[in-house]
Amino acid sequence: MPRKPGELQGDDPLVRTLARGHCCPKEHQQHLELAAAYPKIAVASTQMATISTDEHHESEEFRASVGARWPFLADQGLREAWDAGDRSSFHGWAERGGPGPTAP
Numbered sequence: 001m002p003r004k005p006g007e008l009q010g011d012d013p014l015v016r017t018l019a020r021g022h023c024c025p026k027e028h029q030q031h032l033e034l035a036a037a038y039p040k041i042a043v044a045s046t047q048m049a050t051i052s053t054d055e056h057h058e059s060e061e062f063r064a065s066v067g068a069r070w071p072f073l074a075d076q077g078l079r080e081a082w083d084a085g086d087r088s089s090f091h092g093w094a095e096r097g098g099p100g101p102t103a104p
Contacts, residue, residue, distance in 0.1 A: 022062035
């Protein structure tokens with residue numbers, strides 16, 4: 001069953017990150033640092049979710065490569081917009097609540 005960020009959040013705060021994907025070295029570095037900080041974040045009952053432009057299997061590889069213990073969701077709509085040069089999908093995404101990222 002697909003998951004959405006709101007379903008992951010429950011009653012706790014949720015940190016959502018948008019990622020260009022596993023092939024971006026800057027994203028990889030950022031997520032390594034987030035993974036290192038995650039134990040401190042989790043102590044406060046805060047959930048995390050990364051929404052990536054990758055396909056589901058690539059998102060899982062990305063998650064494993066940085067040692068993340070939170071879900072990575074795939075949003076192909078972001079990928080299509082990114083590939084078309086439309087960065088506006090990333091800007092303002094949080095204000096709109098997202099275009100519907102899912103993961104099995």
